[in-house]
Amino acid sequence: MTADPNRSFDMMPAGPTPAWIAADWGTSQLRLWVMDNSNQVLDRITSDRGMSRLGPQDYEPTLLGLLGDRLAPGSNSDVRAVPVICCGMAGSRQGWAEAPYATAPCPPPGIAEATRPLIQDKRLTVYLLPGIKTTDPADVMRGEETQIAGYLAQDSNQTGPQVICLPGTHSKWVKLDRGQVTSFSTFMTGEMFALLQGQSVLRHCVSEDGWDEKAFKQAVAKALSSPAAISAQLFRIRADALLSGQNAETGRARLSGLLIGAELAATRGYWSHQSVTILGTDALARCYETALSALGCKPRRVDAESLTLAGLCAAYDQLQKGQTE
Amino acid sequence: MTADPNRSFDMMPAGPTPAWIAADWGTSQLRLWVMDNSNQVLDRITSDRGMSRLGPQDYEPTLLGLLGDRLAPGSNSDVRAVPVICCGMAGSRQGWAEAPYATAPCPPPGIAEATRPLIQDKRLTVYLLPGIKTTDPADVMRGEETQIAGYLAQDSNQTGPQVICLPGTHSKWVKLDRGQVTSFSTFMTGEMFALLQGQSVLRHCVSEDGWDEKAFKQAVAKALSSPAAISAQLFRIRADALLSGQNAETGRARLSGLLIGAELAATRGYWSHQSVTILGTDALARCYETALSALGCKPRRVDAESLTLAGLCAAYDQLQKGQTE
Numbered sequence: 001m002t003a004d005p006n007r008s009f010d011m012m013p014a015g016p017t018p019a020w021i022a023a024d025w026g027t028s029q030l031r032l033w034v035m036d037n038s039n040q041v042l043d044r045i046t047s048d049r050g051m052s053r054l055g056p057q058d059y060e061p062t063l064l065g066l067l068g069d070r071l072a073p074g075s076n077s078d079v080r081a082v083p084v085i086c087c088g089m090a091g092s093r094q095g096w097a098e099a100p101y102a103t104a105p106c107p108p109p110g111i112a113e114a115t116r117p118l119i120q121d122k123r124l125t126v127y128l129l130p131g132i133k134t135t136d137p138a139d140v141m142r143g144e145e146t147q148i149a150g151y152l153a154q155d156s157n158q159t160g161p162q163v164i165c166l167p168g169t170h171s172k173w174v175k176l177d178r179g180q181v182t183s184f185s186t187f188m189t190g191e192m193f194a195l196l197q198g199q200s201v202l203r204h205c206v207s208e209d210g211w212d213e214k215a216f217k218q219a220v221a222k223a224l225s226s227p228a229a230i231s232a233q234l235f236r237i238r239a240d241a242l243l244s245g246q247n248a249e250t251g252r253a254r255l256s257g258l259l260i261g262a263e264l265a266a267t268r269g270y271w272s273h274q275s276v277t278i279l280g281t282d283a284l285a286r287c288y289e290t291a292l293s294a295l296g297c298k299p300r301r302v303d304a305e306s307l308t309l310a311g312l313c314a315a316y317d318q319l320q321k322g323q324t325e
Numbered sequence: 326m327t328a329d330p331n332r333s334f335d336m337m338p339a340g341p342t343p344a345w346i347a348a349d350w351g352t353s354q355l356r357l358w359v360m361d362n363s364n365q366v367l368d369r370i371t372s373d374r375g376m377s378r379l380g381p382q383d384y385e386p387t388l389l390g391l392l393g394d395r396l397a398p399g400s401n402s403d404v405r406a407v408p409v410i411c412c413g414m415a416g417s418r419q420g421w422a423e424a425p426y427a428t429a430p431c432p433p434p435g436i437a438e439a440t441r442p443l444i445q446d447k448r449l450t451v452y453l454l455p456g457i458k459t460t461d462p463a464d465v466m467r468g469e470e471t472q473i474a475g476y477l478a479q480d481s482n483q484t485g486p487q488v489i490c491l492p493g494t495h496s497k498w499v500k501l502d503r504g505q506v507t508s509f510s511t512f513m514t515g516e517m518f519a520l521l522q523g524q525s526v527l528r529h530c531v532s533e534d535g536w537d538e539k540a541f542k543q544a545v546a547k548a549l550s551s552p553a554a555i556s557a558q559l560f561r562i563r564a565d566a567l568l569s570g571q572n573a574e575t576g577r578a579r580l581s582g583l584l585i586g587a588e589l590a591a592t593r594g595y596w597s598h599q600s601v602t603i604l605g606t607d608a609l610a611r612c613y614e615t616a617l618s619a620l621g622c623k624p625r626r627v628d629a630e631s632l633t634l635a636g637l638c639a640a641y642d643q644l645q646k647g648q649t650e
Contacts, residue, residue, distance in 0.1 A: 138564035227553035239463035
């Protein structure tokens with residue numbers, strides 16, 4: 001897939017030339033925001049051309065193809081290069097170019113730490129924001145650090161210690177203090193749920209949707225009270241379906257409750273003495289809220305969708321301030 | 326697939342007419358043993374026509390097709406019907422016909438508890454052996470009870486309390502006392518390993534073979550000392566591969582150690598005060614032996630392959646003794 005260089009000559013540009021492009025380039029998906037110079041969104045573009053489908057040479061043509069006539073005509077013209085600020089897996093070793101991890105404790109890495117891949121087209125300058133690692137124990141994040149940057153930018157009053165939880169395929173629990181990520185832990189809870197629900201023997205008794213709130217809470221409590229027994233509890237979902245006709249919605253809620261409960265058993269040190277902010281407002285985030293509330297914790301939920309963009313905007317502001325670079 | 330009724334007329338039978346047929350009919354595989362009347366194996370047949378590929382009407386033609394000219398010619402002749410004694414998922418509700426679970430505590434169900442599906446061909450009589458269930462907590466086995474019957478038949482001196490472990494896709498821990506199954510617990514350890522190794526984000530850092538014994542033992546110990554932390558440990562396999570180049574054989578051993586360690590954390594009540602017999606001699610059974618030995622338990626391993634057949638032979642002996650039925 002290559003951009004057609006003639007196309008932009010044939011048509012009027014779709015609008016004003018963007019001031020910059022914000023990009024969340026993940027494993028399976030790419031989200032672009034076309035931005036003006038006061039950080040207002042001119043346009044949104046999504047694509048399934050995530051890292052898993054791309055070699056290093058594919059990123060630039062992908063960007064040009066998607067941005068099309070939003071850029072000034074001509075690929076070598078003497079126009080100002082539009083900055084593209086990008087978080088996520090595009091900056092991994094298997095991505096466009098490696099943006100090496102910053103090491104916690106550290107603030108979310110910003111534009112000064114970004115990697116700039118070589119670009120043929122002079123109309124673009126690309127900044128790949130790094131992720132964060134810890135080495136003992138080993139853990140990594142790439143993409144979440146930009147959500148955290150967005151969260152900190154929106155909430156600059158909160159400078160004391162705090163805990164945030166980012167539910168997802170690989171959920172993260174993060175400790176923050178004075179604008180720094182001090183430590184974090186990753187859990188494969190979301191991926192385990194998807195594999196067990198869709199592909200294990202439990203698929204016959206765990207539905208794709210539907211819910212049973214009581215069964216969910218009971219399963220969370222069971223996992224918390226006896227974390228060692230979780231691996232025995234999983235097969236019981238099937239046994240109860242076989243022996244007492246338990247419905248698949250209850251099975252779904254039990255599976256979710258056991259796995260989230262296992263995560264909460266492992267994160268007591270995060271949530272038991274501190275308030276927790278959940279970055280997310282979807283059904284999964286609400287499950288975490290329900291589970292934590294049942295444990296006496298009063299979590300706060302904030303919209304995570306907007307935080308990635310807020311984090312990328314914070315990086316753009318840094319770029320503007322340091323424009324002499 | 327249907328047996329060709331003419332085929333057996335055209336050829337000499339492949340050998341003496343069998344006294345009976347032993348069958349282990351599982352979800353994905355079918356194993357048949359063609360037996361003489363002193364329980365010697367005349368022939369072995371394996372097929373991929375497991376329960377998951379068959380509707381109830383497919384079982385009889387499958388058997389006839391595989392047995393072929395080993396049966397006397399003619400499907401309605403006045404010959405003695407050959408008993409087919411069958412354990413495994415063919416006796417489940419989704420199988421050939423349901424052989425309802427016996428409820429523990431109970432001895433492994435025998436020929437008297439078997440379900441006899443309707444058969445068109447008068448040369449066969451089929452006995453489907455039931456599995457065993459417990460209701461509080463809910464758990465089920467189907468197939469393993471026949472291995473246990475074989476184990477008890479071979480080891481009739483051991484009548485006191487004992488614990489056996491059956492590693493596998495869904496491993497089982499079973500308490501026996503005076504020939505009865507008193508309780509048991511099922512773990513999805515093998516299936517979780519396969520899903521995480523083959524289909525999760527860990528597939529990049531967990532090899533399909535190879536091993537690291539030290540890493541395995543460390544992971545078992547880690548899981549035992551802190552079962553709540555297991556779900557955090559899984560992602561660290563990936564983080565260590567990314568950050569310190571840990572090889573995929575070590576990743577494989579760590580994943581196996583964490584999951585088996587989680588199972589052992591949940592089964593302390595089984596192995597901590599009693600000797601354990603592991604039914605199995607393959608690589609997986611050796612992993613359990615290594616892990617239990619490192620915990621100060623001295624497990625004994627016995628060949629599980631032969632036990633299913635021994636259990637089916639025990640059922641045939643019951644049939645012979647009660648031939649008046």
